[in-house]
Amino acid sequence: MISRARWGRLRATSWAATGLVAAGLAWGGAGYLATKPTDLHDYRVAAVGAAHSAYDALASADLTGTALLAGRVTGPYADSMLGDARDALAGAAKQFAGVSPPDERTQKMRDELGPLLIKANAVLPGTASDITDETLEHLKPVEDALDQFVEEHE
């Protein structure tokens, strides 16, 4: 016959053991995910994500620039939007640089997207005062190329 106190201790021990096993499994799972080598799928997801972020940044800058030239938004607002776009581009570049291509096919993706991200950074106006019809014209081809990259590899 098991006493009530002993039963309570057994129950507490089994709960503690279950908790430890669960924590161990979670730790192991997280460790596996963190150290798993990049495969084609991972690389494609990272590249498409980076291209999409870069496209979002340029397209938003384009909309803002058009609105600024039409007198529909203010200079400080446009500056803030361009700052956000720059941050988004930097984030995209960091995300893309964080994964290495595992095979030839992904190396081709890298060779395609890498220069596009550099170009996106170059054509993005620095401040609201840099926005002109001409600077906005330079945005469009890079936007289209990024959009096409996303569509091809999504």
Place this chain on the structure above:
Amino acid sequence: MKRLLAVTLGILTAIGGFVDIGDIVSTSEAGSRFGLAHTWVLVVGIIGICVYAEMSGRVTAISIRPVFDLIRERLGPRIGLVNLLGSYLITLLTLAAEIGGVALALQLLSGASYLLWVPAAAIVLWLALWRVKFETLERVFGLSGLALVVLLVGIFWLHPDVADLKGQATTFSPPKGENWPTYSFMAIALFASAMTPYEVFFFSSGGVEERWTPRDLTISRINVFLGFPLGGLLAFGFLATSAIVFEPIGVDVSTLGQAVLPAGMAFGRIGLGLAILGVFAATFGAAMETGLSAGYTVSQYFGWSWGKFLRPRQAARFHVVVLVSILLAVAALLTTIDPIQLTEYMLIFSAVVLPLTYLPILVVANDRGYLGDKVNGPFANVMGVIYLIIVVAAAVAAVPVMIFTGMGG
């Protein structure tokens, strides 16, 4: 006029609850990625918060005590403590996100980095909570938040394809190019943002601040059934304008600046200015609500004097909790954590703790010891139980969906 102004508590609570920084960005993101396919979630959220806010308002008006106070008394200090820890942590995260939202709105106006505005926003917030009357705060910020109506009007000004929008709004599945997990992630985030725990605690404590009695039951109900749907409608303005401007060109909204751009496109600088003013008022109002809610819940749990209806010296510990919460929020923001990302995490973790908030309210609202013959009727109970099931489902699904989709990416 006095009667009209009496509904500003509901308007402030709802504007803070429905169009705080997290809602603005997540609703706009949902619109830009899924069109109007999440409209039904907004409707479900509005009904849900109305069901539980009505219960909280009734409990406050009849018992003349706030809900959190009764939860601790009715369910005991242990369950009360679990409830306190869950809701305080979420409220603190929300407070940080709201101060960040105020700073981001000021960045859009000035062009200067939001990090420069964070300390200034926090000081003004603390001074307002310490010195300014509750009624003044709710009227100024509740009513200024109504400037967001500009986005609702903007829906028509942007000349959308109405048939297409109608089709999107009556679709209950993700559009082409999106998948079910991200659609569900967004649905959970939007639902959690409508049902954020601090809303009911703030609303019921606000009722005590305004000295509601059983005679004010109607005022309480008008606040609920006018204020919350209005807040939901303003949130719909962000959803719809993003669906009109960004969805067709495939741009995902992820910043506050993008969320207010449609107002500028529709009405020019004045429209943009009104939208930013509305965002400023809504986020400042939400920062006030969360700052006060932090003080309310902690003080009510420990049985301290609380509230703005007392002089600061009479409720010193309440004001200390508010001040410490603001300082913790500022410290979190000054680590340069992105306020928008902070809010997205907050919404998902908020979904996890929702049952801790709403189950006790349902229990208290059925207690004749507090409410006499004003306990829940069959309809309120049926709705309460249905929403409790939805809340539990959202709580269970929140973290797995977050991990599976990589925060909806």
